[in-house]
Amino acid sequence: MLKGVYNWIDERLDITPMWRDVADHEVPEHVNPAHHFSAFVYCFGGLTFFITVIQILSGMFLTMYFVPDIINAYKSVDYLQHKVAFGGIVRGMHHWGASLVIVMMFLHTLRVFFTGSYKAPREMNWVVGMLIFFIMLGLGFTGYLLPWDNKAYFATKVGIQIAESVPYIGVYIKELMQGGEIVGAETLTRFFAIHVFFLPGALLALLAAHFFMIRKQGISGPL
Amino acid sequence: MSNHEHHENTAHKPVKRSGMSRRQFLSYTLGGAGAFMAAGMSLPMIRFAVDPILKKKAGGTWIKVVEENKITNDPQEFKFNIHQVDGWYVSDPELSAWISKDSSGNFFALSPVCKHLGCTISWNTEKNNEYVCPCHNAHYTKDGKNLTVAPKPLDEYELKIDKGWVYLGPIKANTRV
Ligand code: HEM
Ligand code: FES
Numbered sequence: 001m002l003k004g005v006y007n008w009i010d011e012r013l014d015i016t017p018m019w020r021d022v023a024d025h026e027v028p029e030h031v032n033p034a035h036h037f038s039a040f041v042y043c044f045g046g047l048t049f050f051i052t053v054i055q056i057l058s059g060m061f062l063t064m065y066f067v068p069d070i071i072n073a074y075k076s077v078d079y080l081q082h083k084v085a086f087g088g089i090v091r092g093m094h095h096w097g098a099s100l101v102i103v104m105m106f107l108h109t110l111r112v113f114f115t116g117s118y119k120a121p122r123e124m125n126w127v128v129g130m131l132i133f134f135i136m137l138g139l140g141f142t143g144y145l146l147p148w149d150n151k152a153y154f155a156t157k158v159g160i161q162i163a164e165s166v167p168y169i170g171v172y173i174k175e176l177m178q179g180g181e182i183v184g185a186e187t188l189t190r191f192f193a194i195h196v197f198f199l200p201g202a203l204l205a206l207l208a209a210h211f212f213m214i215r216k217q218g219i220s221g222p223l
Numbered sequence: 224m225s226n227h228e229h230h231e232n233t234a235h236k237p238v239k240r241s242g243m244s245r246r247q248f249l250s251y252t253l254g255g256a257g258a259f260m261a262a263g264m265s266l267p268m269i270r271f272a273v274d275p276i277l278k279k280k281a282g283g284t285w286i287k288v289v290e291e292n293k294i295t296n297d298p299q300e301f302k303f304n305i306h307q308v309d310g311w312y313v314s315d316p317e318l319s320a321w322i323s324k325d326s327s328g329n330f331f332a333l334s335p336v337c338k339h340l341g342c343t344i345s346w347n348t349e350k351n352n353e354y355v356c357p358c359h360n361a362h363y364t365k366d367g368k369n370l371t372v373a374p375k376p377l378d379e380y381e382l383k384i385d386k387g388w389v390y391l392g393p394i395k396a397n398t399r400v
């Protein structure tokens with residue numbers, strides 16, 4: 001049945017070469033943990049992506065209940081965690097995933113560093129990787145404010161104060177981040193927009209560039 | 224089937240036109256129209272996003288806080304409410320100030336916000352006549368001078384005395400150290 005559907009579509013659109021081109025490629029021996037167990041270090045990039053997918057999916061589901069408003073944000077998070085079935089799980093996935101994704105990204109970066117994979121011709125992918133790193137930090141920073149509890153509020157206040165210490169333009173950076181003169185209603189909506197639309201959009205574009213370059217250049221050789 | 228390039232070199236010299244070519248004209252026109260449309264799209268969005276830094280700030284007002292004769296040489300904390308407009312929320316949140324007199328009898332009011340990373344300081348919690356921050360142990364003198372951890376002295380409120388009452392205004396950088 002499924003095969004029939006596939007063939008019917010393939011006859012019309014010739015989709016086989018498309019996915020073959022993406023999926024059919026050799027995994028060299030030196031990156032295959034089945035050959036050398038120590039090659040598991042090559043899995044960290046994939047694990048980072050896996051957790052990113054979890055963040056995006058769990059985040060999308062959280063927005064079904066979450067309200068980015070100073071009166072209701074905390075109540076909506078409290079409600080989704082305690083009154084909605086599996087709320088603790090879905091919020092937990094997003095909450096713990098946010099830390100885990102940073103850990104995985106760090107391990108992946110260490111692997112790239114110690115295998116020297118950042119060297120020519122892969123310099124651009126190191127740069128894109130660093131941009132992804134900063135986007136992730138941005139997602140963590142903006143997401144942390146959203147539950148609007150004391151920890152969220154003061155972490156954001158401190159973070160914005162650090163940004164304010166930039167010479168000359170610090171005050172403007174601060175007001176731009178706050179969306180006003182204090183950390184308040186306009187900060188929460190702003191951080192929400194940045195957290196769920198702007199940064200994920202930038203992240204997906206950078207990940208596409210990252211993976212395109214990996215396919216084009218292949219994985220770096222053994223040490 | 225003659226080759227164009229070949230032709231040009233031999234028989235027909237291309238007509239020398241002054242000014243721009245058709246191709247150039249079209250790419251300028253398309254480029255200009257494209258840039259105009261891109262700007263028409265992005266300028267409203269950018270102006271929308273940066274509005275907070277361009278909005279006119281409301282000027283500070285004086286708030287009546289406490290009777291003059293309640294102020295001692297030892298700093299005391301006084302609470303007061305300010306009128307605050309936060310986007311679509313209007314409220315009167317409570318702020319606090321540490322007010323005291325110096326040796327020549329001048330009144331001054333310090334902000335309780337630690338200049339390290341913004342926790343809330345208080346007076347004499349370690350019985351050594353200093354302001355102490357519980358977060359990372361910043362210490363300040365009675366004038367707000369930073370002794371440890373914090374990079375700057377405590378901020379000060381504008382202060383005036385009127386008919387026996389202490390009024391506080393906007394926050395300013397410390398003027399006493
Ligand atoms: C890799 C990407 C992401 C990271 C690292 C991240 C990180 C975070 C963090 C640290 C929090 C605070 C969680 C807590 O205190 O429990 C949070 C909350 C939130 N995030 Fe994300 N996030 C990511 C992607 C997304 C996406 C794509 C969406 C939506 C489309 C989203 C929607 C939300 C919502 C609605 C909340 C508030 C609910 C809550 O606090 O539990 N996130 N995020
Ligand atoms: S915030 Fe006061 S010492 Fe760090």
